[in-house]
Amino acid sequence: MPLTFAQAVTERTLSRRTRLCVGLDPRLDAYRDADHLKEHTLDVLEATAPYAACVKPQLAFYEALGLSGMHLLEDLCAAARTLGLPVILDGKRGDIGSTAAAYAQGWLAGRHAGAALTVNPFLGFGTLTPFVDTARQHGGGVFVLVKTSNPDQADLQGGGLSERVAAEVARLGAQEPLGEGEYASVGAVVGATHPGDLAAFRALMPRALLLLPGLGAQGAQAADLAGAFHPGGTGALASASRGVQYAGGLDVQASVQAARAYRDELNAALGV
Numbered sequence: 163m164p165l166t167f168a169q170a171v172t173e174r175t176l177s178r179r180t181r182l183c184v185g186l187d188p189r190l191d192a193y194r195d196a197d198h199l200k201e202h203t204l205d206v207l208e209a210t211a212p213y214a215a216c217v218k219p220q221l222a223f224y225e226a227l228g229l230s231g232m233h234l235l236e237d238l239c240a241a242a243r244t245l246g247l248p249v250i251l252d253g254k255r256g257d258i259g260s261t262a263a264a265y266a267q268g269w270l271a272g273r274h275a276g277a278a279l280t281v282n283p284f285l286g287f288g289t290l291t292p293f294v295d296t297a298r299q300h301g302g303g304v305f306v307l308v309k310t311s312n313p314d315q316a317d318l319q320g321g322g323l324s325e326r327v328a329a330e331v332a333r334l335g336a337q338e339p340l341g342e343g344e345y346a347s348v349g350a351v352v353g354a355t356h357p358g359d360l361a362a363f364r365a366l367m368p369r370a371l372l373l374l375p376g377l378g379a380q381g382a383q384a385a386d387l388a389g390a391f392h393p394g395g396t397g398a399l400a401s402a403s404r405g406v407q408y409a410g411g412l413d414v415q416a417s418v419q420a421a422r423a424y425r426d427e428l429n430a431a432l433g434v
């Protein structure tokens with residue numbers, strides 16, 4: 163049996179000693195042309211893989227490139243599979259149930275079986291069902307937006323809404339029979355930019371993998387993220403995109419150094 167997404171992340175976290183999620187968000191204006199973008203993005207993936215627990219392409223950047231972006235995304239996912247890197251497709255999908263089912267089919271089944279997808283619960287908890295069911299059927303995962311990293315999240319996510327979503331993530335996770343140290347297929351996005359809240363969300367969602375975006379370019383620091391992890395340094399993934407891909411302009415060795423430094427800072431913060 164192949165490992166599920168959550169098992170693969172935990173296995174890689176422990177065997178490679180890394181909790182870093184490398185984000186790959188290629189921006190056309192940074193490159194000479196689309197071929198240059200493709201070459202650099204795949205080079206960064208391969209070069210930083212030894213320091214990565216997983217990789218997270220933001221679908222918006224691939225969609226912005228049209229058909230060539232979709233081809234690049236497929237090449238990137240195939241390369242990640244070859245490198246043994248679990249993939250998180252950051253698409254923040256969500257819609258009425260029948261449309262959600264189509265999104266789930268497209269991003270969590272077929273050639274994306276075993277990947278994870280970020281999902282938006284704003285249309286109601288029932289609309290998460292097709293994503294959760296498809297992820298479970300195909301050994302994948304979902305990361306539900308609980309408290310996003312941007313400052314204006316508080317406009318809508320304050321007033322206890324994030325905690326209500328967290329309770330639903332915990333309820334879904336409790337449906338899954340898990341062994342000691344295992345995580346559910348239903349995880350949560352909690353911004354690394356909210357370090358003071360991480361321990362509380364960790365406690366609210368004990369079986370959920372937490373995806374923590376915001377490391378680097380958005381100002382979050384590895385040293386502040388320990389509250390999101392379980393003892394031994396499992397259960398969360400800290401994500402940096404621009405801070406790795408464009409760490410030194412387009413110098414791939416600078417990306418490698420940045421990924422290694424984030425990995426080391428996270429491990430030091432956790433004492434692992």
Ligand SMILES: O=c1ccn([C@@H]2O[C@H](COP(=O)(O)O)[C@@H](O)[C@H]2O)c(=O)[nH]1
Nearest residue numbers: 220310311353375379380402403404405
């Ligand atoms: O709450 C969230 C959820 C997702 N993101 C995504 O993560 C990366 C962050 O990029 P950086 O360059 O590391 O700032 C990007 O793809 C966002 O769409 C997030 O930032 N916050």
